[in-house]
Amino acid sequence: MSFVSRGFTGRRRDDANDPSRVPPGQYVTDDFPVLSAGPTPHTPLEEWTLAIRGAIDKPVSWTWADFQALPSETVTVDIHCVTKWSKLDTVWTGVAVDTLLEGVETSAGYVLAFGDGGYTTNLPLEDVTGGRAWIAFGYDGESLDPEHGGPARLLVPHLYFWKSAKWVRGLELRDDDQPGFWENYGYHNYGDPWQEQRYSGD
Ligand SMILES: Nc1nc2c(c(=O)[nH]1)N[C@H]1C(S)=C(S)[C@@H](COP(=O)(O)O)O[C@H]1N2
Ligand SMILES: [Mo]
Numbered sequence: 001m002s003f004v005s006r007g008f009t010g011r012r013r014d015d016a017n018d019p020s021r022v023p024p025g026q027y028v029t030d031d032f033p034v035l036s037a038g039p040t041p042h043t044p045l046e047e048w049t050l051a052i053r054g055a056i057d058k059p060v061s062w063t064w065a066d067f068q069a070l071p072s073e074t075v076t077v078d079i080h081c082v083t084k085w086s087k088l089d090t091v092w093t094g095v096a097v098d099t100l101l102e103g104v105e106t107s108a109g110y111v112l113a114f115g116d117g118g119y120t121t122n123l124p125l126e127d128v129t130g131g132r133a134w135i136a137f138g139y140d141g142e143s144l145d146p147e148h149g150g151p152a153r154l155l156v157p158h159l160y161f162w163k164s165a166k167w168v169r170g171l172e173l174r175d176d177d178q179p180g181f182w183e184n185y186g187y188h189n190y191g192d193p194w195q196e197q198r199y200s201g202d
Helices: 011-016 064-068 097-101
Strands: 049-054 060-063 073-080 085-096 110-115 120-124 134-139 153-155 168-174
Touching: 049 097, 060 064, 064 134, 073 134, 085 097, 097 134, 110 153
Parallel strands: 049 168
Antiparallel strands: 049 060, 073 085, 085 134, 110 120, 110 168, 134 153
């Protein structure tokens, strides 16, 4: 048992001022704001599936039980919202997109993530592979809250957080780069927080 509670270890505070961890124009918050363009969907787990479709010979899909049986990882990452909050050391549990794509052969260079509620977001395939993206179903050791995208969301921490589609139901593999929901509304097509790629033209 320690008398020093986590908030007083100083680590967070130092990190908040450490420019190597906080992208330009961002501030660090301990809150976890909810940003949703519409109502929170509540798809029953019995109806939930996760699909890989598009430029793939045989589309694949997992039921919730299949998905839960896949090897998962717990990762600690920093997240950066385009509305300027960053949250450091967030802890997520999920299945690496690499795991889902094992054995998948595709000519695609891009993915369009889609989910319940109709939200979409586009990313280069290479940004969701190489251990850089997960389908996360746990947050801080608990199941992921519906407001934050539960039962499962895409997690791509190296890009602005709008790329991390909540309530994700699959990835469409594409040869062309099809802009998603926010990308169509003038947000940057790629969204690198370190380059401050907030809006198209940045
Ligand atoms: N399906 C869906 N995913 C979404 C959004 C959304 O409106 N719908 N908002 C995006 C934006 S702009 C951000 S900043 C994060 C917010 O995630 P949070 O609500 O868990 O903080 O989700 C992203 N994923
Ligand atoms: Mo956002």
